[in-house]
Amino acid sequence: MLSLSDVSLKPDGEHRFAHSFAPGEISVVLGANQSGKTDLCRLIAGLNTRAQGSVRLDGAPLGSLNPRERPVSMVYQAFVNYPNLTVFENIASPLKAQKANGDTISRKVASLAEKLHIQALLRRYPSELSGGQQQRLAIARALAKEARVLLLDEPLVNLDFKLREALEVELRELLHASDTIVIYTSSDPRDAFTLGDSLLLLDKGQKIQSGPPLEVYQNPSSFEAMALLADPDINRFHRHGKPCALRPEHLYLASEHPSTTALSFDMQVSAYETSGSESYVHGQVEGNDWVLRHSGMLSPKIGQSLKVSAAERDVVQF
Structure with a gap:
């Protein structure tokens, strides 16, 4: 040892x-x-x-x-x-x-x-x-x-x-x-x-x-600690006055998996990139920079408002 x-x-x-x-x-x-x-x-x-x-x-x-x-x-x-x-x-x-x-x-x-x-x-x-x-x-x-x-x-x-x-x-x-x-x-x-x-x-x-x-x-x-194991960076927000975070891979388009129990956010698209197999959508949520990591190709419009969601179990609260 x-x-x-x-x-x-x-x-x-x-x-x-x-x-x-x-x-x-x-x-x-x-x-x-x-x-x-x-x-x-x-x-x-x-x-x-x-x-x-x-x-x-x-x-x-x-x-x-x-x-x-x-x-x-x-x-x-x-x-x-x-x-x-x-x-x-x-x-x-x-x-x-x-x-x-x-x-x-x-x-x-x-x-x-x-x-x-x-x-x-x-x-x-x-x-x-x-x-x-x-x-x-x-x-x-x-x-x-x-x-x-x-x-x-x-x-x-x-x-x-x-x-x-x-x-x-x-x-x-x-x-x-x-x-x-x-x-x-x-x-x-x-x-x-x-x-x-x-x-x-x-x-x-x-x-x-x-x-x-x-x-x-x-x-x-x-x-x-959470950010060091994230690529790209984590998405930060406040919920009930407490700091929380979501990983980019745990976000998804609300239109693809509609659920009444999922958390929902409005994301103003500022940029996007794709490798074909994966796409990264950058935007603003509640004044914070966010990234959505999505399998496959996405082509959102700059300035577009996207409804994104996440499962309750994936929210990390500090």
């Missing part, structure tokens, strides 16, 4: 929190830019950071260990590989640092290269690889260290969508085959469900909620 205590991710030292990460799980740390995700990773890895706090692995403090001594590997969003080493030599570098013998190095490099589909690239240099291949290489090198803790700081954010989608599935299968503590940071709520066994939400350096992804989605503790 990796246990953090008295953690502050801001220079002012406020909003301290504790959290634990379990082995054999992928823990997604979700937050917007500047929420403290990278600082949290750097604190665990022992790198320079404004974050403060205590880090323990199975009860043993890591604070006195320098980054090389810690059983921690880190993969960054930038493609960080040794440019003067081949793919084979890059993957082998942490094994050589551990003074592993030649047979062990060859066997482990071959195994990792096969799992990450770069076995045909072992003699190439990083400059000869595509972005996706470079990030696979960085992940293979991190795994070669066989660290107890693997930190993946938005490792796929610079890849195109199709490649990122494919790598996420492969990465989940690969990481679940080990007993490693995996911490994966992201600003994309889809990663929480695609990859995460557990979820930690950060907002402006504060821990705002944690738990299984579906449980956090169904029972958000605040507007901020």
